Amino acid sequence: MKYAITCARILVGVLFIVSGLIKLNDPLGFSFKLEEYFSPAVLDLPFLEPYALALALFVVVLEVILGVTLLLGFRIQLTLWTLLATIAFFTFLTFYSAYFNKVTDCGCFGDAVKLTPWQSFGKDVILLVLILFLLAGKKHIRPLGTPGFRLWATLVALVACIWFGNHVLNHLPVVDFRPYAVGKSIPEGMVVPEDAPKPVYEYRWKFRVDGKEEIMTTLGDYPEVKGEFIGLEGTREIQAGYEPPIHDFTMEFDGQDLAPFLLQRKNLLMVVAYDLAKSNAEAFAELSRVTDTALARGYAVVGLSASSKAATTALKDTFNLHFPFYFTDMTALKTIVRSNPGVLRLEQGNIRQKLHYNDLEELELPPLDDEARFDLPLKRALDSVLELDQKYRAEMDFESWRKQVALDSANLRTIDSIMAIYGYPGKTLVGVPANLAAWYVIQHSNRIDEFLPQIRIAAETGELPYRLYAMMLDRSLMGQDKPQRYGTQGMSYFTGTPEEVSLIWPIEDPENVNARREQAGFSQTVEAYGKDLFGPEFEYRPYTLEEALEIRAKQNP
Structure with a gap:
């Protein structure tokens, strides 16, 4: 009996100390778990949520101290009854979580050891039995050292717990068990192996057989039943599939x-x-x-x-x-x-x-x-593309334009192959101004609509100035005979009148276009931009789409 009590005492004491220290290493994480328990969907105790961190610290320090006092044999009567009350409470929580499937991870060992709800409940039941066993045989528990030693050892443990808890709260956990620890790869943590187990579902099918309704259960296959199919009664996951360590990370x-x-x-x-x-x-x-x-x-x-x-x-x-x-x-x-x-x-x-x-x-x-920051061979290739994009564009004669068209075609093939491998080659990959090369080539092509989604991503992730995406979007919308968003596209039409008609292509919600322009990074209002585009005498007028299409239709062939 004495040896059995000693083994139980060591097992319970060590488990409480280890469980408490793991959670004390990350009290904020344990407080998040308590908030989950306090939520309306679980225990419906929302008034306790503001105190979750304080309660978390109290519980984890209590766990460690109870483990220490049990091993020391200090105030053994108080220790055992407190252990019993603590484990009874935890057993209730884990049973509630498991039976009602409310909290999928009790957080008993933080992020270090993941237990299913029923595993957590089973662990607490074993501890409950062991603590009851210790209570029954408490006369066999022999204290360690003198009363003064036991008191000071307990006080030292308490002070150490308080200091450690304060340290990790004001810095970070000393040991990081999560998939976002230093040295881990977020993309690799999101990968699902090809041979990973798939979830298994139970399907319940309802049929009418010989005038009576019957439920047939399969693992997905349609049952072979001689009767009238009524409907699918429901499905239930009976075996979970593989879930990668990181499964909810998006930006x-x-x-x-x-x-x-x-x-x-x-x-x-x-x-x-x-x-x-x-x-x-x-x-x-x-x-x-x-x-x-x-x-x-x-x-x-x-x-x-x-x-x-x-x-x-x-x-x-x-x-x-x-x-x-x-x-x-x-x-x-x-x-x-x-x-x-x-x-x-x-x-x-x-x-x-x-x-x-x-x-x-x-x-x-x-x-x-530059070598550490950029892909230098790609940067040099795009620098060359950027130079070729403008080589003959300023010339007005037919021969120069013919040469520029040939260069544009070659540049577009180059950008096609680059984007197939890298996506949009932006600022992070090739620096400035090489990050503009692909945009210029696409802007001068007839494939704007095809590349526009990638241009948008590049702009929204800072790889390309957002105003360039705005210009390309406007050109795409105008090409589809739709109102533009930012007022970057203007046209001049010869309609048979003494003077050409110059206009800013119709704009969606023209009253707020200047606010949109500013947000996109343009320094000018649409009125000032129109004067730069068509001359100081130009006065901006918000044409409707119908008016613009009518003016374009009158243009001389």
Whole structure:
């Protein structure tokens, strides 16, 4: 009996210490789990959500201290009854989660060991039995050392837990068990192997056989039943398929996921702020300085947040932030970094550094030369394309124009092959002004509509000035006899009158076009642009589409 009690004592004590220390390494993560339990969909205790972090710290420190006092044999009566109350509460939670399928991971061992709800419940039942066994045989528990030693050892453990918890809250977890740890690759974490197990579903089919309704169950195949098919009663997943470590990471702009393009960047600084309303506002003043330095050294900088576009725009204006924000799921952002805001430095999707906002001075921004920043052979090829694109364009004679048409055709074939391999060759890949080469070639071609989606992605990810996408979009819309968006396209028509008719092609929502132009990066209003295009006497008039089409129809052949 004595040996059995000793084994149970060591097992329970070590498990409580290990479980508590793993969660104490990441108390913020455990607080997120408690918020999930407190949510209306689970226990419906939303009034406890503001206290989730404080409760998380109390619970994990209590776990460690109970494990320590059990091993020491300190205040054993109080320790055992507190252990019993604690494990009874945890057993209820894990049973509730498993039975009602409310919380798929109890967080018992943080992100270090993932248990299913029923595994968590089974673990707690075993601990409950062991603690009851210890209570029954408590007379066999022999204290270690003197009473003074046990008291001081407990106090030292308590102080160490408080210090450690405070340290990781103000910095980052000492050990990162998540798929976004330093050294991990985000793109690789999203890959599903070809031989990965697929989910298995149970299908319930309803038939009428001999006048009676019957339910047939299969794993997907249509049942061979001699009867009248009524309908599919429902499906149920009976075996989960493979889920990659990273399965909810996106970087969205206007509903389009740009993560595959942004994660290709050689040197990327990622600012993560899952909820701007809960962010440390003072940190953004320092972040503005840090990100400006990164941009000046050639790094690409992006922000990720689950907050609204209005909130991110206001933040950028307040703290003079010179980088775009993309939308990412809040749960994913909380998982990436336990800091709001936090900073990651990546190389083509590989995480090289991760920092709490209190440690921004530790950010490493190695100087980048052209060889480290750009694909130099591709850059030289695009520099040549850019030069050839303008070689004869300024000449007015027929022979020069014929030569330019031949060069345009050759350039378009080159851009075709480059974009098939790299996508749009933008600023991060080839620098400035080589990033403009593909745009010029496409703008001078008859294939604008084909390439426009890739031009949009390049503009929205900062690889190309947005105003160039705006110009190409306007040209595409005008070519389809639709109103343009930014007022960049103008035409002159000879209609048989003494003078030609010059006009800015009709604009969608003309009252707000100048606001759109400013947002897109144009420095002129549409009125000033019209004078530059057609001369100082030109006065802008917002033609309707019907009027413009009528004027064009009158043009002399």
